[in-house]
Amino acid sequence: MSNLSPLEVSSARMDLYQAVRDYFSQSGAIEVEVPLLAAKTTTDPHINSFLVDGTSGLRYLQSSPEFFLKRLLSDNPQSIFTITKAFRDEEFGGNHNPEFSMLEWYRLDFKLADIIEDTLTLVRQYLGDLPLVRETYFSIFQRYLQLDPHQASLQDLQELVVQHTNYGHDCVSVEEALQLLLTECIEPQFQPGITVLSEFPVSQAALSEVEPDANGRFVAKRFEIYLGKVELANGYQELTDSLEQRSRFERDNLIRQKLGRATQALDEALLEAMDPSLPPCSGVSIGLDRLLMAKLDLEHIDSVLLFPWNKA
Amino acid sequence: MATYSTNEFRSGLKVILDGDPCSIVENEFVKPGKGQAFSRVRLKNLKTGRSWERTFRSGENIEAADVMDVEMQYLYTDGEFWTFMDPDTFEQQQADASAVADAVRWLKGLDVCIVTLWNGSPLSVLPPNHVEIDIVETDPGLRGDTAQGGSKPAKLSTGAVVKVPLFLEIGDVIKVDTRTGEYLSRVKES
Numbered sequence: 267m268s269n270l271s272p273l274e275v276s277s278a279r280m281d282l283y284q285a286v287r288d289y290f291s292q293s294g295a296i297e298v299e300v301p302l303l304a305a306k307t308t309t310d311p312h313i314n315s316f317l318v319d320g321t322s323g324l325r326y327l328q329s330s331p332e333f334f335l336k337r338l339l340s341d342n343p344q345s346i347f348t349i350t351k352a353f354r355d356e357e358f359g360g361n362h363n364p365e366f367s368m369l370e371w372y373r374l375d376f377k378l379a380d381i382i383e384d385t386l387t388l389v390r391q392y393l394g395d396l397p398l399v400r401e402t403y404f405s406i407f408q409r410y411l412q413l414d415p416h417q418a419s420l421q422d423l424q425e426l427v428v429q430h431t432n433y434g435h436d437c438v439s440v441e442e443a444l445q446l447l448l449t450e451c452i453e454p455q456f457q458p459g460i461t462v463l464s465e466f467p468v469s470q471a472a473l474s475e476v477e478p479d480a481n482g483r484f485v486a487k488r489f490e491i492y493l494g495k496v497e498l499a500n501g502y503q504e505l506t507d508s509l510e511q512r513s514r515f516e517r518d519n520l521i522r523q524k525l526g527r528a529t530q531a532l533d534e535a536l537l538e539a540m541d542p543s544l545p546p547c548s549g550v551s552i553g554l555d556r557l558l559m560a561k562l563d564l565e566h567i568d569s570v571l572l573f574p575w576n577k578a
Numbered sequence: 579m580a581t582y583s584t585n586e587f588r589s590g591l592k593v594i595l596d597g598d599p600c601s602i603v604e605n606e607f608v609k610p611g612k613g614q615a616f617s618r619v620r621l622k623n624l625k626t627g628r629s630w631e632r633t634f635r636s637g638e639n640i641e642a643a644d645v646m647d648v649e650m651q652y653l654y655t656d657g658e659f660w661t662f663m664d665p666d667t668f669e670q671q672q673a674d675a676s677a678v679a680d681a682v683r684w685l686k687g688l689d690v691c692i693v694t695l696w697n698g699s700p701l702s703v704l705p706p707n708h709v710e711i712d713i714v715e716t717d718p719g720l721r722g723d724t725a726q727g728g729s730k731p732a733k734l735s736t737g738a739v740v741k742v743p744l745f746l747e748i749g750d751v752i753k754v755d756t757r758t759g760e761y762l763s764r765v766k767e768s
Contacts, residue, residue, distance in 0.1 A: 356636065358585075434632050434634060445614050446616065448610045450616075450618075453610065
């Protein structure tokens with residue numbers, strides 16, 4: 267199935283969205299709609315937002331509905347989901363289009379393990395009972411590189427980078443080296459089916475809580491789900507503490523400065539809504555275009571978009 | 579200095595990598611979840627013809643290579659250089675042995691080749707897909723054996739050796755596909 271007609275693709279997408287809506291209406295989450303144009307955007311050092319220069323003011327095309335959903339959740343404790351477009355500048359490729367479709371949801375009082383099961387249930391209901399492998403960041407680095415990613419020094423990592431990759435640089439940080447090794451040496455080994463990857467290094471916590479793992483080592487309560495070698499979902503047991511959230515945003519901006527990127531004003535409306543804290547919850551987002559690609563057994567994201575970037 | 583960002587990388591773009599001119603064959607954008615993005619790039623080194631794989635930071639800038647392909651007529655060689663001429667401007671270029679490389683065995687006077695110029699000097703030479711060259715050495719032909727299978731080696735005036743059908747003779751002009759080195763047809767009997 268490589269060349270589906272626009273109607274076939276659209277019909278498959280309609281079925282997917284119907285399946286998603288059925289799943290959430292049966293499990294007690296309410297569909298909400300949030301803006302695409304927002305006054306503030308993410309501080310994530312590796313996400314570039316589109317800036318829209320309107321007569322009504324400067325706005326960002328949303329790179330994720332997360333901040334709006336959390337603001338909602340704060341004042342209206344209720345499990346919610348949204349199906350929306352999200353936008354990330356400079357991201358194109360076989361699995362990336364700068365404008366893409368995202369499903370994001372939050373469940374009150376869910377821990378990381380609960381939201382992982384929730385996500386797996388949805389994905390397997392839609393795609394069928396795919397084989398499932400559960401890994402931690404530690405276990406995959408042990409298996410493929412015989413390395414402890416939580417302890418390794420930049421020097422240890424740099425040796426592996428030279429040995430196993432074609433990278434044209436010295437890595438400047440442990441994070442860069444870990445992400446490169448994950449991309450170049452580990453993800454390509456993932457087998458067909460589902461891989462759940464959890465317990466990320468604290469430096470990659472983003473918006474998740476940090477807790478000790480079984481060995482008493484602090485890890486991020488964050489997970490990703492891969493379909494084969496393709497990342498499908500990213501989720502957190504959400505960080506609820508607004509002060510910690512603010513300091514992570516500020517740290518992001520320091521990294522942005524180091525990378526020569528513009529810093530982003532913090533989303534004070536989010537931080538205020540989180541003050542003193544967000545209700546305990548977990549959340550996850552899924553790339554719907556990629557889920558559709560998996561369902562239809564298509565290799566390139568352009569095949570599920572009626573008007574991919576270079577034709578839009 | 580002109581540069582290209584990895585976001586502009588596409589097949590055929592010419593860049594400088596480790597000092598050598600390269601052509602981009604394939605560019606794959608990869609991003610590990612929420613982390614830093616990379617560009618996994620396959621390039622062809624235009625000097626050596628070798629294939630390279632290199633991973634870049636996404637958004638990184640690479641120096642552009644001033645490389646262009648020009649149609650030029652092959653004129654002659656003095657053994658050290660091979661001289662080509664632009665049929666429009668009559669401008670001449672001297673290509674050395676490393677630029678001519680494997681094309682040398684197909685170079686026949688006045689044939690139009692594609693000469694790749696880097697900073698204005700020949701970097702590589704691509705002969706025409708089909709050339710017509712005369713046989714200078716081969717075993718005696720078997721007349722009347724035009725339909726049978728079987729082949730024999732024949733040396734051409736440019737130095738190439740190709741497998742030809744048994745009926746061909748010294749002095750015959752044959753058409754050869756330079757991409758495969760295969761005999762296509764007899765053009766003219768001696």
